[in-house]
Amino acid sequence: MNKASAKNVRSVKHYVEMARETLQNPDKTKSFLNDIKNFVLLIGRIAILVGVSYVILSPVIGMLVNSFSSNKDAYNPMVFVLPEFPTLERYSLAILRMDYFPTIAKDLLYSGTITLLQLLVCSMVGYGFARFQFPGKSILFGCVVVMIVIPTHTIMLPLYMTFRQFDPLGIVSLITGGSVNLMGTVIPMYIMTLLGCGVRSGLYIYIFNQFFRGLPKEIEEAALVDGCGVWYTYFRIMLVNAMPSVITVAVFSLVWQFNDTFYAQLFLISENVVISKKIATLQSVIANQDKILDQPIQELYRDAGIILVLLPIVIIYLILQKNFIEGVERSGIVG
Amino acid sequence: MKNRKKLTLLQKRSLMGYLFIAPWFVGFLVFYVRSIFQTGQFALSELTMDTVGGGYQLTFVGLENFRYALFAHASFKQVLTTSVVNMLIDVPLITFFSLFMAMLLNKKFPGRGLVRAIFFLPIILASGAISEAMEMSATVMNGGISNQAAETAASAGQTIAFSVDYLINMFTSLGLPASLLDYIIEAVARINDIIAASGVQIILFIAALQSIPGSMYEVAKIEGATGYETFWKVTFPMVMPHIITCVVYTIVDSFTESEVVDLAYKTAFDEFNYGLSSVFSLVSTVIACIILVVICGAIQKRTFYYN
Numbered sequence: 001m002n003k004a005s006a007k008n009v010r011s012v013k014h015y016v017e018m019a020r021e022t023l024q025n026p027d028k029t030k031s032f033l034n035d036i037k038n039f040v041l042l043i044g045r046i047a048i049l050v051g052v053s054y055v056i057l058s059p060v061i062g063m064l065v066n067s068f069s070s071n072k073d074a075y076n077p078m079v080f081v082l083p084e085f086p087t088l089e090r091y092s093l094a095i096l097r098m099d100y101f102p103t104i105a106k107d108l109l110y111s112g113t114i115t116l117l118q119l120l121v122c123s124m125v126g127y128g129f130a131r132f133q134f135p136g137k138s139i140l141f142g143c144v145v146v147m148i149v150i151p152t153h154t155i156m157l158p159l160y161m162t163f164r165q166f167d168p169l170g171i172v173s174l175i176t177g178g179s180v181n182l183m184g185t186v187i188p189m190y191i192m193t194l195l196g197c198g199v200r201s202g203l204y205i206y207i208f209n210q211f212f213r214g215l216p217k218e219i220e221e222a223a224l225v226d227g228c229g230v231w232y233t234y235f236r237i238m239l240v241n242a243m244p245s246v247i248t249v250a251v252f253s254l255v256w257q258f259n260d261t262f263y264a265q266l267f268l269i270s271e272n273v274v275i276s277k278k279i280a281t282l283q284s285v286i287a288n289q290d291k292i293l294d295q296p297i298q299e300l301y302r303d304a305g306i307i308l309v310l311l312p313i314v315i316i317y318l319i320l321q322k323n324f325i326e327g328v329e330r331s332g333i334v335g
Numbered sequence: 336m337k338n339r340k341k342l343t344l345l346q347k348r349s350l351m352g353y354l355f356i357a358p359w360f361v362g363f364l365v366f367y368v369r370s371i372f373q374t375g376q377f378a379l380s381e382l383t384m385d386t387v388g389g390g391y392q393l394t395f396v397g398l399e400n401f402r403y404a405l406f407a408h409a410s411f412k413q414v415l416t417t418s419v420v421n422m423l424i425d426v427p428l429i430t431f432f433s434l435f436m437a438m439l440l441n442k443k444f445p446g447r448g449l450v451r452a453i454f455f456l457p458i459i460l461a462s463g464a465i466s467e468a469m470e471m472s473a474t475v476m477n478g479g480i481s482n483q484a485a486e487t488a489a490s491a492g493q494t495i496a497f498s499v500d501y502l503i504n505m506f507t508s509l510g511l512p513a514s515l516l517d518y519i520i521e522a523v524a525r526i527n528d529i530i531a532a533s534g535v536q537i538i539l540f541i542a543a544l545q546s547i548p549g550s551m552y553e554v555a556k557i558e559g560a561t562g563y564e565t566f567w568k569v570t571f572p573m574v575m576p577h578i579i580t581c582v583v584y585t586i587v588d589s590f591t592e593s594e595v596v597d598l599a600y601k602t603a604f605d606e607f608n609y610g611l612s613s614v615f616s617l618v619s620t621v622i623a624c625i626i627l628v629v630i631c632g633a634i635q636k637r638t639f640y641y642n
């Protein structure tokens with residue numbers, strides 16, 4: 001494998017030399033043909049990767065260009081990729097209208113705390129399924145799989161009702177004489193996450209379960225012999241060893257929570273906390289408040305807004321990227 | 336004596352196990368079991384919200400909601416069919432595309448880290464509001480914004496028919512079946528969606544490919560298998576179990592983002608017709624589950640398990 005890739009990266013000059021050599025020595029023809037084949041395959045692979053990367057990146061590049069271009073550039077068909085009169089005006093207005101810094105701080109706090117809860121609860125449940133034998137385990141784990149498979153929209157109405165008149169076991173109505181309306185707050189999301197039913201919690205439980213099952217039992221036995229309790233073993237030994245899957249789940253959870261609009265809409269969570277709701281209305285807000293009625297120009301502001309929303313999550317992703325990918329590969333995410 | 340003590344330890348362990356999964360189990364009972372039961376109840380009744388306390392009354396109407404959804408509603412059947420057809424088109428495309436990409440990304444080459452980072456970007460970017468806006472701006476890359484109006488005016492089908500007319504004619508005269516051509520053209524037209532939807536699947540397949548023991552490839556090489564043979568005889572059977580995971584994820588993912596969900600949401604919260612919305616949810620879920628069971632059953636039969 002290594003030998004082949006070493007061959008692949010030989011310079012063109014080398015191939016020219018080899019061609020000359022081959023013409024003088026017909027015995028080498030076969031290996032020469034082989035080299036040509038490898039070279040063509042390499043070119044093909046690069047072409048595909050570059051092409052697909054372009055498809056992924058092009059909208060991002062397009063938005064970046066838009067967010068920097070001025071009104072003149074927007075209507076100049078000659079402008080391509082590099083705006084002639086770059087401006088930061090799009091960003092300043094988008095920041096103002098989205099109330100960017102307070103909102104993003106609140107959103108990151110919200111998504112971050114939810115992610116921590118997800119990590120704690122899902123790893124605990126995953127550990128419980130992976131390392132303990134108890135009656136009915138396989139049926140219960142089947143329920144986890146069912147939870148992954150059932151689309152959330154099937155249960156959205158009852159969820160709405162549950163939190164619209166929140167009254168667990170009649171305790172609230174016993175104290176205050178009526179149920180509590182939790183709509184418009186972030187509390188429903190915290191409650192659901194705490195009970196292991198947050199955004200894609202089933203998937204995280206599955207990932208943690210697979211990972212804990214792959215860890216050697218000897219670690220735990222050693223801990224037990226040394227007089228370690230079950231909780232201490234879980235927190236200080238197993239969770240530390242499960243770092244790759246912790247990072248994987250952390251990134252998935254943070255990204256999906258940050259991007260989530262489904263639960264945010266369902267629970268009517270204020271758009272001062274969830275910035276992905278603000279981005280949806282940014283264009284109309286700018287059109288109404290700043291009397292910018294030209295649609296292509298409105299879209300420039302929207303693009304600047306999207307870049308602003310993506311920025312923190314992309315930065316976090318780039319920092320964790322290396323760990324994240326290694327984490328996925330080592331976490332045994334698939335059965 | 337010794338036996339009894341061992342039993343208590345086991346019992347302790349299993350109690351501990353229940354304790355560990357307890358939070359999830361409570362959540363599952365409260366949010367899932369109860370909710371599915373309630374959804375069924377709503378679907379069979381007409382629901383009226385109280386204006387004051389947020390309470391509701393249920394009036395039992397039997398199968399009236401089902402009858403209305405399936406025989407009288409203007410767009411439900413159409414939206415449902417579109418979603419199912421889109422899903423059936425997407426699933427094989429996404430599965431094979433992500434397997435192929437995972438194989439490319441699994442090889443060693445300079446700049447692999449960067450390319451992998453780019454390939455996982457769609458997971459971050461796949462958000463309702465953002466992805467919609469991004470589709471619009473993708474057209475901007477074809478030139479200045481002033482081109483955008485012209486781009487949007489010409490529908491996707493027309494643009495493609497215009498630019499690859501020659502190729503399509505050539506393939507038709509080669510005698511390729513029209514349905515296959517349609518499928519390929521549609522696939523090419525949807526390449527953006529497919530790439531955007533296959534981020535997680537690529538990760539799944541990379542993990543799967545890395546779990547194949549290297550000795551198998553060594554044996555294949557010694558026996559003189561070509562790359563093509565190695566793929567079909569070694570790689571493909573070995574990742575087969577993971578294809579099921581991938582297909583399940585793709586189906587669930589494409590269903591939760593389909594128009595049926597939007598329709599159900601709008602019916603409930605814009606038109607306040609909760610009973611009908613429950614019917615939409617239930618019917619689409621049941622159909623999704625049937626498709627899941629059928630497809631997974633079909634794959635399961637041909638699946639080879641190494642362990």
